[in-house]
Amino acid sequence: MVKIRLFRAIANAFGKNKTGFVTLIKTCYQGNFVSFAAMQTPIVQAKGLVKRFGSLEVLKGIDFEAYPAELVAIVGPSGAGKTTLLQILGTLEQADQGSLSLMGAQLNRMSDKALSAFRNKYIGFVFQFHHLLPEFTALENMLIPAFIGGMKKKEAECRAAELLEYLGLSDRAHHKPSELSGGEQQRIAVARALMNKPSLVLADEPSGNLDSANATSLHQLFFDLRKTFGQTFIIVTHNTALAALSDRTVRLADGRVVVQ
Numbered sequence: 001m002v003k004i005r006l007f008r009a010i011a012n013a014f015g016k017n018k019t020g021f022v023t024l025i026k027t028c029y030q031g032n033f034v035s036f037a038a039m040q041t042p043i044v045q046a047k048g049l050v051k052r053f054g055s056l057e058v059l060k061g062i063d064f065e066a067y068p069a070e071l072v073a074i075v076g077p078s079g080a081g082k083t084t085l086l087q088i089l090g091t092l093e094q095a096d097q098g099s100l101s102l103m104g105a106q107l108n109r110m111s112d113k114a115l116s117a118f119r120n121k122y123i124g125f126v127f128q129f130h131h132l133l134p135e136f137t138a139l140e141n142m143l144i145p146a147f148i149g150g151m152k153k154k155e156a157e158c159r160a161a162e163l164l165e166y167l168g169l170s171d172r173a174h175h176k177p178s179e180l181s182g183g184e185q186q187r188i189a190v191a192r193a194l195m196n197k198p199s200l201v202l203a204d205e206p207s208g209n210l211d212s213a214n215a216t217s218l219h220q221l222f223f224d225l226r227k228t229f230g231q232t233f234i235i236v237t238h239n240t241a242l243a244a245l246s247d248r249t250v251r252l253a254d255g256r257v258v259v260q
């Protein structure tokens with residue numbers, strides 16, 4: 001049965017496009033046998049994104065797609081528009097032109113309130129600096145997005161305990177960010193991003209502030225999470241090792257996707 005589905009999916013993907021086919025094979029290879037119907041539907045689909053700040057056109061018509069359980073690296077020189085693109089994909093910024101759909105929902109049509117709820121539920125963010133609140137413990141920092149999303153205290157605490165255990169950080173739960181190492185702070189920031197079980201994780205230079213050992217272990221964590229939970233990761237990075245390991249690298253230069 002599985003073989004027939006696999007065969008059919010390969011045939012379909014082949015007929016469609018090369019990226020879909022490569023994603024399919026890579027995802028199967030990862031052992032994540034995600035439903036093929038879902039796999040061929042992009043979780044992120046952006047078309048013709050244009051963004052201007054005053055007279056500066058920062059994004060000049062970007063098409064971008066990402067599929068379930070895909071790990072995409074966005075690379076390019078400083079000022080290319082990577083952060084702006086990620087913020088638009090994460091609904092933190094709005095494009096001046098173009099369309100964006102996430103998990104099949106057309107975002108242009110959503111009110112601000114609906115958009116905030118959507119973001120809280122479906123998207124996790126990791127930034128270069130951990131942005132943990134200094135007066136709260138690691139655990140409390142993790143609980144915040146869950147409470148905002150309306151999760152009950154008991155359920156949120158269970159979820160946090162589960163994540164802390166997975167990350168090997170259970171013994172750091174009651175420490176404040178200043179009492180954690182840089183690597184631990186960033187892993188807690190990842191845990192916070194995962195609290196609401198997002199389908200999509202967006203990370204902006206997440207290892208940019210870490211030494212190489214901590215950077216490698218953070219990158220490994222992304223791959224482990226993707227394999228275990230099947231989230232899609234879109235990661236802006238200058239780290240060539242991470243980009244080389246990703247399923248697909250999208251290069252931006254001067255507000256455009258550069259054809260590889």
Ligand SMILES: Nc1ncnc2c1ncn2[C@@H]1O[C@H](COP(=O)(O)OP(=O)(O)O)[C@@H](O)[C@H]1O
Nearest residue numbers: 053056058076077078079080081082083084085
């Ligand atoms: N809020 C803003 N207001 C004005 N200019 C901005 C703003 N955000 C980014 N820019 C400009 O847009 C360009 C792209 O920035 P950014 O997306 O941060 O690039 P990258 O992340 O690739 O370094 C830069 O020239 C930057 O100065």
Ligand SMILES: [Mg+2]
Nearest residue numbers: 082083084204
């Ligand atoms: Mg940036």
